[in-house]
Amino acid sequence: MYRPLADELRPETLDDVCGQAHILGPGALLRRIIDSGNIPNMIFYGPSGVGKTTVANIIAKRTHRKLCRLNATTASSGDIKEIVAQLDTFLAPDGVLLYLDEIQYFNKRQQQSLLEHIENGKITLIASTTENPYFYIYNAILSRSTVFEFKPITPEAAEQAIHRAVRYMAEKTKLIPDLEPEVVGTIARSCGGDLRKAANTVELLFTASRVENGVIHITEADAAAISQKSSMRYDREGDQHFDVVSALMKSLRGSDPDAALHYLARLLEAGDLSGACRRILCSASEDIGLAYPQAMPIVKACVDTALQLGLPEGRLALAEACILLATAPKSNSVEAAIDAAIADVKAGVTGQIPRELQNVHADGTGFEREQGYLYPHNYPGHWVRQQYLPDELKDRRYYEYGDNKTEQAAKRYWDAVKTP
Numbered sequence: 001m002y003r004p005l006a007d008e009l010r011p012e013t014l015d016d017v018c019g020q021a022h023i024l025g026p027g028a029l030l031r032r033i034i035d036s037g038n039i040p041n042m043i044f045y046g047p048s049g050v051g052k053t054t055v056a057n058i059i060a061k062r063t064h065r066k067l068c069r070l071n072a073t074t075a076s077s078g079d080i081k082e083i084v085a086q087l088d089t090f091l092a093p094d095g096v097l098l099y100l101d102e103i104q105y106f107n108k109r110q111q112q113s114l115l116e117h118i119e120n121g122k123i124t125l126i127a128s129t130t131e132n133p134y135f136y137i138y139n140a141i142l143s144r145s146t147v148f149e150f151k152p153i154t155p156e157a158a159e160q161a162i163h164r165a166v167r168y169m170a171e172k173t174k175l176i177p178d179l180e181p182e183v184v185g186t187i188a189r190s191c192g193g194d195l196r197k198a199a200n201t202v203e204l205l206f207t208a209s210r211v212e213n214g215v216i217h218i219t220e221a222d223a224a225a226i227s228q229k230s231s232m233r234y235d236r237e238g239d240q241h242f243d244v245v246s247a248l249m250k251s252l253r254g255s256d257p258d259a260a261l262h263y264l265a266r267l268l269e270a271g272d273l274s275g276a277c278r279r280i281l282c283s284a285s286e287d288i289g290l291a292y293p294q295a296m297p298i299v300k301a302c303v304d305t306a307l308q309l310g311l312p313e314g315r316l317a318l319a320e321a322c323i324l325l326a327t328a329p330k331s332n333s334v335e336a337a338i339d340a341a342i343a344d345v346k347a348g349v350t351g352q353i354p355r356e357l358q359n360v361h362a363d364g365t366g367f368e369r370e371q372g373y374l375y376p377h378n379y380p381g382h383w384v385r386q387q388y389l390p391d392e393l394k395d396r397r398y399y400e401y402g403d404n405k406t407e408q409a410a411k412r413y414w415d416a417v418k419t420p
Helices: 029-036 052-062 077-086 108-112 115-119 139-143 155-173 183-190 195-208 220-227 239-253 257-269 273-291 295-309 314-327 333-346 405-418
Strands: 042-045 066-071 096-101 123-129 146-149 176-179 210-212 215-218
Touching: 029 052, 042 052, 052 096, 052 123, 066 077, 077 096, 077 108, 108 139, 115 123, 115 139, 155 176, 155 183, 155 195, 183 195, 183 220, 195 215, 195 220, 239 257, 239 273, 239 314, 257 273, 257 314, 273 295, 273 314, 273 333, 273 405, 295 314
Parallel strands: 042 123, 042 146, 066 096, 096 123, 176 215
Antiparallel strands: 210 215
16 A cells, blocks of 8 residues: 655654754653653644644554544544543543644534543543644633644755655665755755655655666756745645735835845745735835825836736736835834824714814704804915814824924924914
């Protein structure tokens, strides 16, 4: 029966697990917990292919409890009932160690069905998820579990695993591997920290590469072709989407055009044109604002052009917008002003609109009295001192001029006009 190389190479001990020294290295917390033999409820959080299932298997071998495995993408409430039915029977006299993969796909009711048995210790839960557990896992499960984060494997650590995979395949196929110098590095960089992808790439290379006189010739070009785009970790509705768009926004705000282009490239390679457009448009008002008001119409034109052209041509318009925003002067005075105004409205601090600002069409309906509105264009500088805010807010200041050239020029202008 065929077994994928990644499964055949799955580590059997904690020392063989690659790249998780922060939780599994000597003296690290998770390692100490496993070595103690007292296994609590745990949630393993991290991307695919970084060792979550492997560590759960190692834990299972160290416990005398029956191991049950479920994948939440295919499991049902009936599967949970079947496991519960085994408790306190000769099938599971010491309880059950339940490994639940992709727990984020269980709905709230399915997660709740485990609570009673987790509470009394008859089920020890080890759940894994690729999504932020604090967003996707029921709070009652979280409060009874310890969360451990598994990090993506670094290219340096991945290279060790790739060399091991090459040695294993060489022994299995009885072939002598002849690798071009950059093959291992190409696979390590392209796997995106996912050792499963790296192992699959090695297996495919041994299947497809040219063999002569017992020597298999593996080229960098073949390695790159097989692993192309595999480094992309992206889900339009998952954590990776929000991480990438957040990084794009913060790079624009931080005036780093190179980083902004990098994260834009990630979005475009994933085909997320609309996500990129939305964040770029937002940055024009949120981070540049009145420091360079022309940024908004320019960026809007770039976004419209990109949406009309589509990909790949639309990348040029969006790159232009990103470079413009990243190198433009910055001001968040617009965001600060509107947020302060909204905070007052939400708090109920509103008050009556001054009579001189009310709609004059109400006159003649029983509320006749002099409105008293002063028309600014009848006064020098097109301005006249007049109260516009309600009495309860008459001294409130929402907008503060930014310290950039454009807003300071406006401040100087109005200071001159309003000075008696």
